Amino acid sequence: MENRIKLYGFNNLTKSLSFNIYDVCYARTKKAQEEYVAYIDDAYNSRRITDIIIHLTEIIGAKILHISRQDYDPQGASATFLIADDTMIPARGTETLAHLDKSHVTVHTYPEYHPDTSIATFRVDIDVATCGKITPLTALDYLIGSFDSDIITMDYRVRGFTRSLDGSKIFIDHDITSIQDYIDTSVLDKYDAVDINVYQANMFHTKMLIKEINLQNYLFNTDVRELSPRDRLDITDSLRKEMIEIFSGKNIYI
Numbered sequence: 438m439e440n441r442i443k444l445y446g447f448n449n450l451t452k453s454l455s456f457n458i459y460d461v462c463y464a465r466t467k468k469a470q471e472e473y474v475a476y477i478d479d480a481y482n483s484r485r486i487t488d489i490i491i492h493l494t495e496i497i498g499a500k501i502l503h504i505s506r507q508d509y510d511p512q513g514a515s516a517t518f519l520i521a522d523d524t525m526i527p528a529r530g531t532e533t534l535a536h537l538d539k540s541h542v543t544v545h546t547y548p549e550y551h552p553d554t555s556i557a558t559f560r561v562d563i564d565v566a567t568c569g570k571i572t573p574l575t576a577l578d579y580l581i582g583s584f585d586s587d588i589i590t591m592d593y594r595v596r597g598f599t600r601s602l603d604g605s606k607i608f609i610d611h612d613i614t615s616i617q618d619y620i621d622t623s624v625l626d627k628y629d630a631v632d633i634n635v636y637q638a639n640m641f642h643t644k645m646l647i648k649e650i651n652l653q654n655y656l657f658n659t660d661v662r663e664l665s666p667r668d669r670l671d672i673t674d675s676l677r678k679e680m681i682e683i684f685s686g687k688n689i690y691i
Contacts, residue, residue: 448569449599450608451597452566452571452574453567453573453593456591457562457563457590457591458580458581458586459588459589459680460587461557461558461559461588461679462559462656463657463659463675464556465656465659469657470552472657472658473658474511474549476657477546477548478548481514481546481559481584482508483515483516484506486506486514486546487516496575496576497573498575499567501518501519501520502518502521503519504518512548515543516544518541519540519541520541540568541566543564544561544563545561547559547562556675556676557657558683573593574613574619577591577619577620578620581624586645588644590645591641592641593640594639595639596639615634616641616643617632625645627648629645629646630645631645647680652673655672656672678690
């Protein structure tokens with residue numbers, strides 16, 4: 438649609454994506470649980486998530502203007518990027534940067550575990566807000582592949598309006614019926630996906646739950662061959678229940 442529309446001035450539509458992933462695993466002992474948190478904290482420290490977001494901005498066609506990142510004690514990390522599309526880059530020698538608060542990427546990580554159930558969960562929150570012609574939806578396949586994504590929740594909203602040459606308002610500048618439209622089918626096939634969309638408000642919500650559980654991939658510092666058949670079934674059941682509750686957004690099995 439952008440290629441056919443002649444705009445009066447700058448495209449000031451704001452496109453916001455909130456992307457949350459959850460990675461669930463089984464850490465059998467307290468020592469394993471603590472080691473899991475330490476492993477996640479190291480594997481997804483502020484430098485690693487900064488590298489991920491740098492590539493994300495390249496995919497969506499944005500320019501990085503400033504990066505702030507922080508690691509936390511006892512665990513967790515965050516990074517904030519100020520970004521712009523090519524129509525918003527200041528001319529050389531100027532310092533007119535007031536528009537930057539409308540284009541940014543933020544990332545926060547949250548590793549945690551439950552001491553009684555041996556279930557450990559790693560959550561990543563990524564928020565991308567763009568102003569102009571670029572959209573964060575083009576980076577979804579990359580984001581999903583950058584993490585062990587067992588549960589994914591996504592919210593996408595287009596806000597504001599821009600104006601065409603004839604003066605009419607344009608409230609969305611690209612076709613979309615679902616966030617799933619922007620995810621490769623080979624990725625979607627691995628998940629059960631549900632949409633809740635409010636088309637009149639240009640608001641789109643999708644959540645996804647991994648279909649298959651290969652138990653070895655969910656065991657931290659434990660070999661599946663060390664477990665009895667009964668233990669394998671019980672652990673798989675606990676993992677699936679944890680995922681279903683996160684996916685549903687409510688306690689079901691307590």
